[in-house]
Amino acid sequence: MICILLVAGHGTVLETQIKNDDTGLYNYLTGVPKALLPGIGGKKILDFWWETVNMRQLFTEVYLVTNADKYKHFERWATASDFPVENIINDGSTTLEDRLGAVADLELAIRSRKLQDDVMVIAGDMLCADHNFDIGQVIRFFRSKPGELIIFYEMEESEKSSSRGIVEVCPDSNRITRFLEKPEEGRTSSRFASVVFYCIQKDTLPYLSDFLSLQTKAPDRSFGKFWERQINENLLEVFGMKLPTGFQLIGQVGLSDYTKWLTCFAITQEDKSARPITFRSYARVGLMGNPSDGFNGKTIAMSISNFWAEVTLIESQTLVLLPHPLNDPTEFGSLQDLFSISRKEGYLGGLRLLQATCKKFYQLCSKQGIALTKQNFTLKYDTNIPRQVGLAGSSAIVSATLKCLMKFYNLTDDDLPKPIRANFILNVETDELFITAGLQDRVVQVYEGLIYMDFSKKLMEEKGYGNYISMDMCGLPPFWLAYLSDPSDSGRIHSNIRQRWLSGEPLVVEAMETLAQLTDQARVALTDRDWNRLAQLMDQNFALRRSVYSDECLGPGNLKMVELAKQFGSAVKLPGSGGAVLGLCLDPTKLVEMRQAFQEAGCVFCVISPYNPTTSTASNQLSTHSAPKTQVLVM
Template sequence: MLIRKKAHARAGLVGNPSDGYFGKTISFIIRNFGAEVTLFESPELTIEPNERDHSVFGSIEALARDVRQHGYYGGIRLLKASVKRFFEHCVKHNLPLHGRNFTLRYSSNIPPQVGMAGSSAIITACWRALIEFYQVEIPKHLLPSLVLSVENDELCIPAGLQDRVIQGYEGVVFMDFNRAHVEKLGYGIYEELDPALLPNVYVAYTTKLSEGTEVFHNDIRGRWNRGERDIVSAMYQWANLAQRVRDMLVAGRGHEIGPLLNENFDLRRRLYKISQGNIDMVEAARDCGASAKFTGSGGAIVGTYEDDSMFEKMKAALEPLSVAVIKPQVL
């Protein structure tokens, strides 16, 4: 038995980072990039290392470069934590597990450390493989919360539900993380939208090294927990932007959402310390007439553009900044 399961990169179109704070977001999948987990039966349970997990380097410079690109941890911890959490979930809910062992290996071409949800893609693909191997049923609306628990509870990585929802549902999803709903049921209210409702959208990402999400979110979480007025108010504003964009898309007014995406980033810029490289990327895209905001936590942007002429203009403007521009494959 050979099982191969994938999960793709994603872009937070609008509303982020309110997903981790009982807000609302819209996200879409990026099929251009993905993580794949392979599972096959074996005598012992084995998790094979990927090139990101190695500990032998050609020089001290090579070690430093590897850490800047991939962080201090590869994917093994993600798989180990996923298997542990999967087992505990099955035991808790009396889901029978056979006694056969397996080997896991993973690969990913999702650009690292640029806010396109590479870690949660590996975890989601792992859960899909385990579900098939053990032939258990886990409802689609519950899987994102289980994936999030791997990061939040097992690995103490701060994150919200958005990435795990879109990687579980795929396509385009409007997410309402209503606090009463989430705290009572453990998941939000998820509405799948027709990808055809999207206007022309692009994704651009730096090919240089970037700070990871784990560092980026820490201070905002603390300020929100302390009830700082500016942060609490911003989460409501981001949620409202997501609701307005959702309503415009459903009404066939997708070509009008660009200013709201810009507003999403401008609010973030007032509250977060953002590196000059990220600001330059956003401003270069806007100078071409496109809208621009972060796909996640920095290193990649998403926005709308009018036509192919504007898209090519953006590519020419961003290439000198070591930024690649793509048309995301949503379907």
């Protein structure tokens, strides 16, 4: 692949204002082309682009197209920056009036150097909020699509669509369906702005000459006009990839624009590198319908603030995953100590969850057409969710990690919608780590609160996800939770039910359908605040589950806790895959006595504190850098 950096523009407005500035602060920049002005951190704007594309394993050659007026500036820059001077192409223009136009500059490079490869084109005078993005990811995405590629970003509120080339993008295929060059306000609702950052197939290069033969004036030889014609008239198939960062100094800009965005982007970077990003995800309890979520059923589940997983991310020179001192032990007091810890805790802590999430996140963003910056970070986690009791402890770590990564890379719900995130978390566990898991845990940890979920086969096949509805959490009854102090692996509880369900065994199929029906009834009971009816449904949920799974599969520990709860007249069911029970005791006077009974039986007992994201005073995001108003994407 060939890379061509275009810096042949005549920045007359900026150059004139620098020359006439009365403060004298910018005298040293007089006559300096826009691409060679200082960028963030003192580097020249073009330095960032050269560092980004100076990769021999990706590009066989990198060319730079400039004009005759500024040629000497770029020649001097090339000798100081290890850029091959022979790869600088002079388009011969000396003024704005006699400029060739961007498309003609690209065509000149292709024609004069007889290029016959795919081409990446970048305007080297754009100021980017974060230049250090992964150019290899862009190329891989381009190779995966049967057409050309346009990079775009989401404009912030202060930017007007009439100053940019606006693209409308199909969210499913990433295909650009329409291109509008500087449209009037109201003509499109899209806020996606194209920049001069393209990948063009070698077979498409002749289209440049065809386009130029129809355009004789330089203003009409812009890439905006080129893509507007090719896309809107269906001459070329063009796809879009989003860079979740800001671009500025596009076209003719003045000194105030330059100083404003230089300061803004510098502050953003300093703030981002100085402060950590911390998110929590909460444990969840299944109120009704589980385990039918894995069998095209329906469930209601709730996030609880008693137990949580917390992940912290801070920018660093290298990418580091820090082991948890308790959950990922690498140092032991003795061989006996190692034996005891390994026997009780197993061998698999949370570190593998961080690593798998990062790997799948990169893969997901590539698939979704999102180009990430090449920033490194350090991740660490903490959690108080008890292991192996079916409270979604693993997915909580994955969920919190995903939140941190999205914030770090400036991704929003528009980039990765909630249903996609829930599926992603499940895939990290099932596809990458082979952890037995169901979808409801991930849905609740993404949406948070009290969630009704419908996983019907039709929905899952047509949309790839279910129907998820947040429910009112005000005035919930006193739920309680008890769990075994020394549980077994919760994933084993499912036994051979899936095989029986897939083979169409009537007992299992009918049970899952009935669980879905109970969930709909529980939804009505929750809405009507009919706690007696809800308690009855919870008992029915467990009885039905017991009839399908058998006592042997449920295990003596779970059955013991259920029977103990019933002695106090409490409704009870399994909130997850096993190791814990969830109860609803409508007689508050029995709670103290019941707690003592569970504790004497060797169980941990606690009253549940529901986590309501709409009323909670504790923010999910505990401490993070807050991007200034000018940051393009904020979560």
